[in-house]
Amino acid sequence: MTTSIRDAAQPFSGGALSSLLPPGLRLLGLGEPTHGVEAFPELRNEIFRHLVEHEGYRSITLESDCLAGLAADAYVTDGIGTLDTALSQGFSHGFGASPANRELLRWMRAYNEQRPRPERLRFSGFDGPLEVMGPAGPGPALTALHDYLAGHLDLPWSREQLDQLLGPDERWTDPAATMDPARSVGRSPEAKELRLLADDLRVLLSTHAPDLTAATSTDDWWRADLYARTATGLLRYHAGMADPAPTRVNTLMGLRDAIMADNLAAIVSRERRRGPTLAFAGNRHLQRDRSHLQFAGLPLQWWSAGAIAGTRLPGEYAFVATTFGTRGSDVPPPDTLEGVLSTLPYARAVIDPGRLAGIADQLKPRIPADHTYLALDPATTGRLDAVVFVATIG
Structure with missing residues (x-):
């Protein structure tokens, strides 16, 4: 051998x-x-x-x-x-x-x-x-995406509406939610609305890519797309955090690698x-x-x-x-x-x-x-x- x-x-x-x-x-x-x-x-x-x-x-x-x-x-x-x-x-x-x-x-x-x-x-x-102690909140990525788009498009949602749905970041980053799904806000009515909003913003980023890239730069558009991927990925992950099913941890492992x-x-x-x-x-x-x-x-x-x-x-x-x-x-x-x-x-x-x-x-x-x-x-x-x-x- x-x-x-x-x-x-x-x-x-x-x-x-x-x-x-x-x-x-x-x-x-x-x-x-x-x-x-x-x-x-x-x-x-x-x-x-x-x-x-x-x-x-x-x-x-x-x-x-x-x-x-x-x-x-x-x-x-x-x-x-x-x-x-x-x-x-x-x-x-x-x-x-x-x-x-x-x-x-x-x-x-x-x-x-x-x-x-x-x-x-x-x-x-x-x-x-x-x-290790849990995911970040979606706020920084989602607001950065919103602000990029709002600088060039008329959006149906204001920054104030977005901030109201997000609430304080501490709601999202509670360490206790790592082990207790009941402590997670990932399936709250606001979180569900944010998932739809994030998806709509990402579609706008994609459908207006030619204009946005010309008005800014390829790197700026790519960074905005990174914010979009991160926001939607984090909202999916927080929804998984709130899942009380026995498969919860297994789902979270898969969601993390899907983000990667x-x-x-x-x-x-x-x-x-x-x-x-x-x-x-x-x-x-x-x-x-x-x-x-x-x-x-x-x-x-x-x-x-x-x-x-x-x-x-x-x-x-x-x-x-x-x-x-x-x-x-x-x-x-x-x-x-x-x-x-x-x-x-x-x-x-x-x-x-x-x-x-x-x-x-x-x-x-x-x-x-x-x-x-x-x-x-x-x-x-x-x-x-x-x-x-x-x-x-x-």
């Missing part, structure tokens, strides 16, 4: 990884097995630099708040603000504190400084404004003429297979953003999963994929999943000591385009 694994592996390099990817990609998903371990965003930075310099990539998108990401993009694209401000305002989930994310923005800004705007690298988040998939599709559409996009997130958000998770004793399963994106981009999406061997006292058993990969003589390796046939079906899924780490399922390696293995992490 070890000899076969060595035949499937080579030392990590950007070129080694690129050699396993199919041609014609517009979106490359790079997953990480756990958050908060710098080895994986550092690896991402190395891969992104290679893709930019050798494969024509011009954008990167992260599992981070899509609205917050506008601040980081403004910094790397046009030098607006400071690096510290871009990190503090441009990320969610605490990712702005990551040294690797600081280095990513610093390098992107330095790369862009001497290039014309059409050739500059772009940054975005593709997650919704969804933190919509954002990925929009990013690919915007970037199509400039080059492919690298997307970086947890493996479970980018894999092609149905995602599985145990939550409070309940088995959850939903289709990931990567799986949805793959159906929208036939032949243009690839997924690379990352995993690791040893972390402190957590050593993978020898009959797991990570255990077998640990026999490789490389600190970091690129694995060709196509050469794991006959090996993976002899292996068991790893049960890690750390519940925040989601191990690769050996049975699904045939759906991967490549695996990057890191032997030891801190």
Whole structure:
């Protein structure tokens, strides 16, 4: 078995990884097995630099708040603000504190400084404004969309009517609603009316796209469409929060990845003429297979953003999963994929999943000591385009 694994592996390099990817990609998903371990965003930075310099990539998108990401993009694209401000305002989930994310923005800004705007690298988040303790309210996105349209169209709703329907933001962001659907306002009469209003505003944005783009800019229209996607996605998510059904959490997991998939599709559409996009997130958000998770004793399963994106981009999406061997006292058993990969003589390796046939079906899924780490399922390696293995992490 070890000899076969060595035949499937080579030392990590950007070129080694690129050699396993199919041609014609517009979106490359790079997953990480756990958050908060710098080895994986550092690896991402190395891969992104290679893709930019050798494969024509011009954008990167992260599992981070899509609205917050506008601040980081403004910094790397046009030098607006400071690096510290871009990190503090441009990320969610605490990712702005990551040294690797600081280095990513610093390098992107330095790369862009001497290039014309059409050739500059772009940054975005593709997650919704969804933190652990609950989603943001739809107000900021919905009012920004309304204000953009009101500057050019006669709307049947005033800003005052919109504000009255929204009410105070605290109604939407009550942390108790995360676990108690009765505390959510997502199915109130006002919320239902807001869902119709948001849908109508988005239709106006679409039907008047030629005039609006000419009067403003392509970037301004795209930003307004981001507000529209975010507002409608958040209102759907809040409706799911208010659902008392036993399937509530499973529905919310699927709704979050649907928001991610919509954002990925929009990013690919915007970037199509400039080059492919690298997307970086947890493996479970980018894999092609149905995602599985145990939550409070309940088995959850939903289709990931990567799986949805793959159906929208036939032949243009690839997924690379990352995993690791040893972390402190957590050593993978020898009959797991990570255990077998640990026999490789490389600190970091690129694995060709196509050469794991006959090996993976002899292996068991790893049960890690750390519940925040989601191990690769050996049975699904045939759906991967490549695996990057890191032997030891801190």
